[in-house]
Amino acid sequence: MLDQCKPDGVIVASPNQMHRAAAIACIERGIPCLVEKPLADTVEAAFAIVQASEQSGVPVLVGHQRRHSPDIRAAKRTIDEGALGPLVAVSGMTLFDKPDRYFVDWRKQAGGGVLLINLIHDIDVLRWLVGEIDSVQAFTSSAVRGFEVEDTASLAIRFRNGALGSFVISDAAVSPWAWEYTSGQALYHPTQPGAALFLAGRKGALSVSDLYLWRHADPDGDWQDPLVREHRPVERSLTYVNQLDHFLDVVKGAVAPLISARDGMMTLAATLAIARAGRENRAVAIAEMLADAGVPA
Incomplete structure (x- = not known):
């Protein structure tokens, strides 16, 4: 098909094991x-895939669509502008209730749980906003449904820059706290304005998706002094349209992929490290995952 049609670009949306x-x-x-x-x-x-792309110079864009979302873009700008100062801590959650009909056979088996289907998006956002992940610890549970795969997980994250993080995720809990709700960008979910991710630094704190920046009225203030709240501006674009527009620019050679193959590999390594940490009840370094896969340090 590729040889006959000679397309300018291709979207690969096959099962995960066929991506390579x-x-x-x-x-x-x-x-x-x-x-x-x-x-x-x-x-x-x-x-x-990383080696093939980097050695040939043919670009690969990975479909972590949240990096194209207006709220995540605004959060990234706020951090890059220095409004939070050096980041210290981050906490977030993704909690929603999937119906029984969602769980066809492959979603009950290894690779079909809430980690690789959902948490991987949150991990990618955390890497982009906070920085590269050094190591993770995790508890995972399948207590609600009893499937082979997890339905709930809690994790602790150590970032290379010294920041620490916590995150909890479940596809078996009712709540309004998930990017799919708070961003208003998910195509098949209701909008529930609010926040599901919280970032705190030496100068201020930011909640996402509602984009409220908190800081001291007096720059020299401390925990006994008042805080002021500022709403950060958010543009009104559409995440999935932004992603496709970006891919067209990548196809034309006008821009480099926002999420390259190597970037996508690092998000995958961190997510699989969480799965290993849950199975083995220990801290797992991302470097360990890369070394086991033969990725040079």
Whole structure:
């Protein structure tokens, strides 16, 4: 098909274990591709895509759509402007209740749980906003449904820059606290304005998706002094349209991918590290996951 049609670009939205073959087939023909998350089913497979893309110069964009979302973009700008100062701590949650009909066979098996389907998006956002992850610890549970895969997880995160984080996720709990609700950007979910992610630094704190910045009225203030609240501006674009527009620019060679294959591999490695930490009841370093996959340090 690729040889006959000679497309300008390809969207790879096949099952995860088929991403490697499809992406490399595109790369070998010089065709840029948008690969749906996760980049692959293993770090080894992801690294094969990274090598093919970087050695050939053919770009790969990974489909972590939240980086194209107006609220996440505004949060990134606020952090980059220095409004929070050096980041110290971050806490977030993704809690929603999936119906029984959602759980077809593959979603009950390894790779089909809430970590690789949902948490991977949150991990990508945290890497983009806070910085590269050093190590993780986690508890995972399948107590609600009893499937092979987890339905709930809580985790602790150590970032390379010294910031610490916590996150809880479940697809078996009723709440309004998830990006799908608070952003108003998810196509099949109701909008519930509010926040599900909280970032705190030496100069201020920010809640996302509502984009309220908190800081002291007096820059020299401390915990006994009043705080003031400022609403950060958010543009009114659409996440999925932004992602496709960006991919078209990547195809034209006008821009580099916002989420490259290597970037997508790092998000996958961190997410799989969380799964390992839950299974083995220990802290897992991202460097360990990369080393096991043969990725050079």
